[in-house]
Amino acid sequence: MSLGPESVLTLGTNFFKTIFARVQEYARETVEHLILAVSVYILVCIFLYFSISRWKIIGFKKDVKNPARVLIVIAHPDDECMFFGPTVLNFTKQKECQVYLMCLSTGNNYGMGRTRKKELYKACQVLGIDEGSIVVYNHSNMPDQMGVMWPIELVSKLILNQIETYSINTLITFDKHGVSNHMNHCSIYYAIAHLSLEKKLPSYCSVYVLETVNLLRKYWLLLDIPVSFLLSRIRYLVTSTDRALLHRAMRQHESQLVWFRRLYMLFSRYMLINSLQLMELSDIELDLEIDD
Numbered sequence: 001m002s003l004g005p006e007s008v009l010t011l012g013t014n015f016f017k018t019i020f021a022r023v024q025e026y027a028r029e030t031v032e033h034l035i036l037a038v039s040v041y042i043l044v045c046i047f048l049y050f051s052i053s054r055w056k057i058i059g060f061k062k063d064v065k066n067p068a069r070v071l072i073v074i075a076h077p078d079d080e081c082m083f084f085g086p087t088v089l090n091f092t093k094q095k096e097c098q099v100y101l102m103c104l105s106t107g108n109n110y111g112m113g114r115t116r117k118k119e120l121y122k123a124c125q126v127l128g129i130d131e132g133s134i135v136v137y138n139h140s141n142m143p144d145q146m147g148v149m150w151p152i153e154l155v156s157k158l159i160l161n162q163i164e165t166y167s168i169n170t171l172i173t174f175d176k177h178g179v180s181n182h183m184n185h186c187s188i189y190y191a192i193a194h195l196s197l198e199k200k201l202p203s204y205c206s207v208y209v210l211e212t213v214n215l216l217r218k219y220w221l222l223l224d225i226p227v228s229f230l231l232s233r234i235r236y237l238v239t240s241t242d243r244a245l246l247h248r249a250m251r252q253h254e255s256q257l258v259w260f261r262r263l264y265m266l267f268s269r270y271m272l273i274n275s276l277q278l279m280e281l282s283d284i285e286l287d288l289e290i291d292d
Contacts (some may be wrong), residue, residue, distance in 0.1 A: 042223065049222045053239040060229060060237045064170055064208055064276065067091060071100045071162055073173040073192075075184040076107040076144055077120035077136075080127065081250040082264065083179050083210060086236040086274040087172060089246065092128030101129050102162050103136045104155065104188065109144040115255050122252035126245065135162065142184075149183045155191035160200060169204050172276065176287050177212035179270065193284045207279035208234065210270075217269060224269040232275030246271060 052060040070091050074080055080088055080101060091099045101124060106113030117136050124134055137158065142150045163171065173192065178185025189209060195201040211232060217224050228235050238246060250265055251257065265271055277283075 045222050045225050048225050048229075049237075052225070052237055060225070060235060061090070062232075062234050063090070063236075064172075064234055064278075065206065067094070067097050067170045069098050069100070069166055069168050070170045070172065071102055071166065071168040073102045073104070073159060073162075073171065073188055075104050075174075075178075075182070075188060077103060077116040078107070078123070078250070078253040078256050079103070079185075080120070080129075081123055081246060081253065081271075082261075082268070083174075083270050084172065084274065085127070085246040085249070085271055086238045086242075087210070087276065088127050088129070089238060089242050090236045098133070098166075099129050100133045100162070100166055100168065101135070102159070103134070104139075104150070104158070105142055105144045105184065106136060106138045107144050108138065112255050113138060113144075116253070119253045119255060123249040126249035126252060142187075144184065146182050146184070150187035150191075152187065152191050152194050155187055156194045156200075159188075159191060160195055163202060163205050167204070169206065171205055171207045173207070173209060175209035175212050175277065179210065179212050179218075192279065193288065196279070196281055196284055197288075208276040209279050211275045211277055213269070213275075219267045219269070221267050221269055221272055224273055228269075228273050228275050232277070234276040234278070236274045236276075238272055243272060 048058065048060075051057040072080065072084055072088060074084065080103075088099065088101075091097045103120060107116040120136065121131055121134065125131070139154070141154055159171075162168065171192070173188045174185040176186055176189045176193075178189065192201070192207055196207070201207070213224070217227060220227075225237070247265055250271075
């Protein structure tokens with residue numbers, strides 16, 4: 001028996017209605033499961049944070065080996081808060097640890113170098129770094145510009161001088177991606193890589209680099225705790241009290257508190273978590289080989 005046009009149209013309509021209803025139901029169930037999974041993950045992260053920072057049930061911190069004289073090398077004033085805050089607070093709280101800060105520019109990109117230098121000293125006072133342990137450079141060959149790679153020989157010479165002058169046994173700085181791919185940040189990594197490859201880095205000095213994470217993890221805040229716990233060998237997490245202290249230090253950089261940095265302070269995992277990696281010669285050679 002042949003079907004008329006109207007019957008075919010009706011069958012087709014019913015078929016697609018059935019398919020659409022099934023797809024709609026599947027999508028609804030998928031969204032519900034996704035919302036449930038995300039909610040559970042958020043609750044787990046909150047539980048982990050309080051378990052680590054307040055209740056001390058779970059150990060999160062994994063420290064560097066034998067830090068005694070620590071040099072933190074940054075590119076601009078405010079890097080110490082925006083990127084290295086949890087690490088800085090970890091070391092300044094250790095009585096047996098002397099912390100030095102080396103800032104390779106005054107951040108004079110908009111003619112505010114003098115102001116930003118003063119702000120750096122104020123922020124470091126909040127963080128617990130003595131004024132006499134801070135050195136700030138203002139070199140014409142090291143401008144504060146996002147796309148400028150600083151001279152490797154010059155930067156490595158300045159860093160080596162600080163290491164030898166203060167007998168630094170632990171140096172902490174950016175990795176090759178510099179958190180934000182800022183060329184000034186990356187220059188520091190390549191300068192230290194140069195020292196290591198040339199066998200100029202003293203054997204008593206260990207170098208640790210701050211791990212760059214992808215954009216999603218960068219703004220996950222406490223949602224990054226499980227990931228950092230699983231993937232990172234050396235890690236620091238600030239308590240709510242220390243986080244407030246870190247925010248107070250960042251507010252000393254008044255000239256830099258534009259709206260997007262205020263958002264960064266609220267959501268960036270670098271204001272809550274730092275994960276470091278030991279810089280080894282084999283890793284340096286691999287990094288440089290990949291770059292070539």
